[in-house]
Amino acid sequence: MRSILIVIGTLLVLAAVAMPLVWSDEDREAWLEYGRVSTGVALLSSPVYKEECGSCHMAYPPGLLPTATWQKIMSGLENHFGDNAELDNETQTKITEFLVSNSANQSNYRRSRRFAAVDDKSEASMRISETPYFIHEHDEIPSRLVTGNREVTSFSNCNACHRKAEQASFRERDILIPGHGKWDD
Ligand code: HEC
Ligand code: HEC
Numbered sequence: 001m002r003s004i005l006i007v008i009g010t011l012l013v014l015a016a017v018a019m020p021l022v023w024s025d026e027d028r029e030a031w032l033e034y035g036r037v038s039t040g041v042a043l044l045s046s047p048v049y050k051e052e053c054g055s056c057h058m059a060y061p062p063g064l065l066p067t068a069t070w071q072k073i074m075s076g077l078e079n080h081f082g083d084n085a086e087l088d089n090e091t092q093t094k095i096t097e098f099l100v101s102n103s104a105n106q107s108n109y110r111r112s113r114r115f116a117a118v119d120d121k122s123e124a125s126m127r128i129s130e131t132p133y134f135i136h137e138h139d140e141i142p143s144r145l146v147t148g149n150r151e152v153t154s155f156s157n158c159n160a161c162h163r164k165a166e167q168a169s170f171r172e173r174d175i176l177i178p179g180h181g182k183w184d185d
Pocket of ligand 1 (some may be wrong): 154
């Protein structure tokens with residue numbers, strides 16, 4: 001009798017230990033979603049990042065671009081998409097470290113893995129909105145709903161349509177295009 005209990009006990013412990021190992025990213029995301037933690041890419045921020053990189057547009061979650069792209073963006077802030085976003089050296093180093101250590105290719109989130117897949121043969125774009133995965137997901141949206149839409153104006157404004165973009169969630173049920181509504185594909 002006792003040995004049966006020991007066997008059962010051992011199996012239970014093994015199952016508990018092995019569970020997270022056999023989980024896929026999707027399982028993990030579903031589990032996190034169940035816990036009402038929004039998902040999509042990792043929800044990470046830092047006060048200095050939010051303050052310096054979240055004033056002109058949303059502070060993009062670092063898991064939306066690979067390391068090399070963040071490095072490129074951070075080393076050219078004096079001419080940042082036509083704006084000057086220069087920082088002092090210390091702040092620039094801090095933010096670069098934050099972005100690089102949490103970049104899409106450091107992440108095991110499924111969507112980050114996709115954003116990380118950039119074509120490094122071409123001169124890689126500095127835009128999230130020009131990554132192959134982004135284009136694949138948005139190529140059916142007519143421009144009148146984006147550039148022709150006063151409440152959106154650019155694909156760079158993720159949070160105009162993805163109502164939970166700042167919580168790093170890009171789930172379809174949280175998409176609402178201004179002046180259009182839900183997206184049915
Ligand atoms: C002075 C305003 C300003 C600041 C500050 C700023 N940006 Fe930008 N950023 C812009 C503009 C303007 C664009 C282009 C938006 C567009 O095309 O609609 C842009 C675009 C981007 C994009 C590309 C978005 C896309 O289309 O995929 C990234 C990534 C980005 N910024 C990162 C950063 C980071 C990191 C920082 C902080 C170091 C930062 N930005 C600070 C103005 C700013
Ligand atoms: C004009 C509105 C709009 C803007 C702006 C926009 N998106 Fe989207 N996005 C959509 C729509 C609509 C879909 C769903 C497309 C489909 O299912 O065919 C989508 C899909 C996605 C998906 C896939 C979601 C999934 O679960 O399959 C991701 C990830 C995403 N967007 C990220 C972004 C990011 C990051 C930005 C900003 C750089 C952004 N989007 C800007 C409308 C927008």
